[in-house]
Amino acid sequence: MRAPLLPTLLLTAGLLVGATVFGASRLQPGGTGPVTASPAPVQAEVEAHMPAVVEPPAQEATPPVPEPEVVTPPPPPPLPASARVSGVRHEYQRLNNCGPVTVGMALSRWGGRLDQYDIAPRLKPNRGDVNVSPEELAAFARSQGMNVHLAMNGDRALLKRFLAAGYPVIVETWFITHDSGGMGHYRLLTGYDDTKGAFSALDSYMGPLTMPYARFDELWRSFGRTFLVVSPPEQAGEVRELLGFRAxxxxxxxxxxxxxxxxxxxxxxxxxxxxxxxxxxxxxxxxxxxxxxxxxxxxxxxxxxxxxxxxxxxxxxxxxxxxxxxxxxxxxxxxGRYADVLRLTNAVLRDAPAHEEALYWRGRALGALGRPAGAKAAYREAVRLRPGYVRARAALASL
Structure with missing residues (x-):
């Protein structure tokens, strides 16, 4: 440790210098030091019986403690110009089933055999459910014994690292149809090709397709570039390495x-x-x-x-x-902006009456406004639509 050593060295050096000066002025007759008056008798007696000042032997200098070497981690290996994940089964969806289908396709990479007819009843207990959230997809994959990394703010380099390592990636994107307009849609990325400037994806609605990098990013950013990586627990170390700081x-x-x-x-x-x-x-x-x-x-x-x-x-x-x-x-x-919450949830429920998340937040606003009967009704409907909706059940129990 370097901090305690410096004061000790300074003190030792000071004592050595002081002893040398003291000895030189007392033991060398006719020295060139300053002339002083003869000592008084008592002082001479004392000095006559003082032992000779002997300089201590020179101490070897303590070698400096080397600074710890800064080790810069090696840059990640360059990615191949193209990559494709194999062993993924494609499935076409039924109405509003892109979430169940896409998580099922991701699980198939690791040996999963469930299809939308197995998964949808668990993720969408009512047919009117127009949204399966990323958190619901992650919870289902974890119930199958898998690890899931769910986050926002992915980027092209991150996607390519996972794809090159053999991990398909679920992405949430905006989707535009000619008959129904714009909506949210999950896709499973399975590869990329830099020469074509495009990702490969399995789309539950359109089938296998390629998506140019720039166009894909525009659709992806509508959902904050949300991504999910589903992987077996034994791959946790490799996933952390691929994530880098995002871990x-x-x-x-x-x-x-x-x-x-x-x-x-x-x-x-x-x-x-x-x-x-x-x-x-x-x-x-x-x-x-x-x-x-x-x-x-x-x-x-x-x-x-x-x-x-x-x-x-x-x-x-x-x-x-x-x-x-x-x-x-x-x-x-x-x-505390409960009127805005009611305004927004009213608009959602007008178009999608079976939207359990809108009902939950409506219940929160009504409860805060001192309307417990309305809050209870909203929570009850949310739980009826999704019996496993933990937050709605807890809010209902608290009333």
């Missing part, structure tokens, strides 16, 4: 905030502000999130996200956006 949840969320803030300031569009609000909320900043969501609702709508129904918007967002994202409802609830 630390705090660092991952901080980086998501940095990217979302830069993108929102640069693009000034509703999707950018929505992603910024989600990033702030993930770090516990409900007030900052609410301000960002306000900007999203105030932004100019992008008609390209729902070209068949451009007038159906929730502020600057396509009208179905609130089917899939609940950050504004949570932020407004946590900041």
């Amino acid at each position: 630390d949840p705090s660092a991952e969320k901080q980086e998501a905030l940095r990217v979302a803030l830069a993108e929102a300031e640069r693009r000034q569009d509703a999707v950018g502000w929505l992603n910024l609000g989600q990033a702030k909320l993930a770090l516990g900043d409900a007030r900052g999130a609410a301000r960002a969501f306000d900007e999203a609702f105030a932004a100019k709508a992008d008609p390209s996200l729902d070209p068949t129904r451009p007038v159906r918007v929730a502020g600057g967002l396509p009208w179905r956006a609130m089917w899939y994202t609940f950050g504004p409802l949570e932020a407004y609830t946590r900041t």
